[in-house]
Each structure stands twice: as structure tokens, then as C-alpha cells.
Amino acid sequence: MSAHPPISFAARESKQAVEEGMLFAPKFDEHGLMPAMAVDADTGAPLMLAYMNEQSLKMTLELGQAVYWSRSRNQLWHKGATSGEFQEIIEIRTDCDQDALVLRVKQHGGGCCHTKRPTCFYRVVKAADGEALLEPAA
Amino acid sequence: MSAHPPISFAARESKQAVEEGMLFAPKFDEHGLMPAMAVDADTGAPLMLAYMNEQSLKMTLELGQAVYWSRSRNQLWHKGATSGEFQEIIEIRTDCDQDALVLRVKQHGGGCCHTKRPTCFYRVVKAADGEALLEPAA
Numbered sequence: 001m002s003a004h005p006p007i008s009f010a011a012r013e014s015k016q017a018v019e020e021g022m023l024f025a026p027k028f029d030e031h032g033l034m035p036a037m038a039v040d041a042d043t044g045a046p047l048m049l050a051y052m053n054e055q056s057l058k059m060t061l062e063l064g065q066a067v068y069w070s071r072s073r074n075q076l077w078h079k080g081a082t083s084g085e086f087q088e089i090i091e092i093r094t095d096c097d098q099d100a101l102v103l104r105v106k107q108h109g110g111g112c113c114h115t116k117r118p119t120c121f122y123r124v125v126k127a128a129d130g131e132a133l134l135e136p137a138a
Numbered sequence: 139m140s141a142h143p144p145i146s147f148a149a150r151e152s153k154q155a156v157e158e159g160m161l162f163a164p165k166f167d168e169h170g171l172m173p174a175m176a177v178d179a180d181t182g183a184p185l186m187l188a189y190m191n192e193q194s195l196k197m198t199l200e201l202g203q204a205v206y207w208s209r210s211r212n213q214l215w216h217k218g219a220t221s222g223e224f225q226e227i228i229e230i231r232t233d234c235d236q237d238a239l240v241l242r243v244k245q246h247g248g249g250c251c252h253t254k255r256p257t258c259f260y261r262v263v264k265a266a267d268g269e270a271l272l273e274p275a276a
Binding site: 006008020024035046093096101114123125133137 | 144146148157159160161175177183184186199230231233238240251253258260262263268270273275
């Protein structure tokens with residue numbers, strides 16, 4: 001994707017290094033995936049939660065656009081590559097144990113969700129009388 | 139936890155019902171888990187990403203405080219039950235395919251992260267010269 005050398009990740013040396021160190025040593029699960037939550041970089045509004053494998057995370061870092069791993073299609077998913085609804089990476093954060101990501105993005109195109117809404121998180125869960133119902137989010 | 143009848147979830151009838159319906163029909167993965175991203179209800183700041191199983195999600199809805207499933211300890215994890223750093227649920231949102239949650243919470247106690255920081259997402263990932271490094275988040 002570029003003439004740069006491929007990005008390498010660090011080994012997970014110790015709990016201390018993972019939590020306090022400055023080397024990125026991401027932990028993927030037994031399927032080689034980690035969750036990535038995309039949020040609007042300006043407002044912080046949650047947009048979607050998807051998964052990245054090592055290759056898609058490296059592509060995301062190189063390209064500056066979100067590339068996920070589609071668990072349903074079992075293939076790389078460069079979001080917006082065909083629809084134009086790509087996600088420009090403003091910042092990527094990782095958590096204390098480096099097994100989750102927050103992507104602060106600028107969402108391009110019509111919206112994040114395939115239902116044509118700006119966000120995938122458009123419904124609120126309410127429990128009432130032993131049943132859990134959904135309501136449109138404010 | 140209460141005298142109310144236990145909360146029941148709906149069956150996943152169809153893609154249309156899951157995406158557009160008003161019944162909560164959460165999808166758990168092959169381990170019986172779904173990811174839950176906790177964010178500050180006031181600022182939207184990401185706090186932590188953890189997992190819930192059906193039982194912990196129902197407990198969360200009944201109790202109004204976040205109850206996760208600890209994958210490392212393989213047990214229910216009522217966050218803050220001993221430390222006081224509990225998460226008061228302001229709102230729970232689910233996504234289009236109902237396989238992820240966003241918890242808008244009021245974080246009580248000293249902070250969300252076990253490292254004593256307000257959030258687990260305290261570092262930014264940067265790629266430079268083929269290496270991925272971390273920097274403190276602003």
C-alpha cells in the first residue's frame with residue numbers, strides 16, 4: 001500500500017510493559033481479532049463496533065482510513081472503499097491491556113451504518129415488566 | 139437482585155426485525171459474550187471495553203450498574219462492588235445487528251481503570267518508520 005517498510009508490532013514482554021510502556025504490543029484473540037470502536041472525532045459519538053486482525057490494523061495505520069476484518073464475509077473490509085463512506089483516522093487509542101481500540105474518525109459519505117443512519121447505535125435498551133425493549137436514541 | 143420477574147430477551151426473528159424492530163434480541167458470540175463499551179455519559183469519553191454474557195447483561199439492566207463477565211477470571215464481575223468504582227448506568231444502546239453495546243455511565247469512585255487512571259484508553263497509537271509506538275493521550 002506504500003513504499004514505507006511494513007509496520008511491526010512489539011512483543012508483549014510483561015504486564016508492566018503492556019500497561020505502562022510506549023511500545024504497541026496489541027493482543028488479538030484466539031481468532032486473531034480485536035474489537036475496534038469507531039467514534040466521531042469531533043463529538044465523541046459512538047459510530048460502530050467492528051473487529052481488526054493484525055493485517056487490517058497495519059493497513060489502517062498505513063492508509064489513515066479504517067480497515068476492518070469482516071467476520072461474516074471472512075475477508076478484509078476497507079470500509080467505504082466502494083461506497084465512499086470511509087472513515088478517516090484522526091487518532092487511534094488503545095487500552096491498558098492493549099486488547100481493544102478506539103478509533104477517533106471523521107466519517108465520510110452518507111453515514112456510518114449500512115441502514116443509512118449516521119451511527120449504528122441508534123436504539124436504546126429499556127427493561128420494563130420483565131421484557132427488554134428498544135427505543136430510538138435521542 | 140429484585141422482586142421483579144427476571145428479564146427476558148426476544149428471539150432473533152429476521153434481519154429486518156433485528157435492525158428495525160423494537161424488541162431487544164441480543165446476539166452473543168460462541169463464548170456467550172458480547173462487547174460492551176463504557177463511555178462517560180456526560181462527555182462521551184471512552185472509559186473501557188469489556189464483555190457481558192446474558193446473565194451479566196440482565197443483572198446490569200436490573201441493577202442499574204454495570205456487571206461484566208470477566209474472561210480472565212471466568213466469573214461475573216460487578217465492577218466496583220468491592221472498590222466503590224462502580225458504573226451507574228445512564229443509558230444502554232445497541233447497534234444495528236444487536237451484537238454490541240454502548241453503556242453511557244456515570245463512573246463512581248476514583249476512576250475506571252485499574253491503573254488508577256480515569257479511563258483505560260490513555261494512550262495513542264502512532265506509526266513511524268515502520269514501528270508502532272504509544273504516546274500519552276491528550
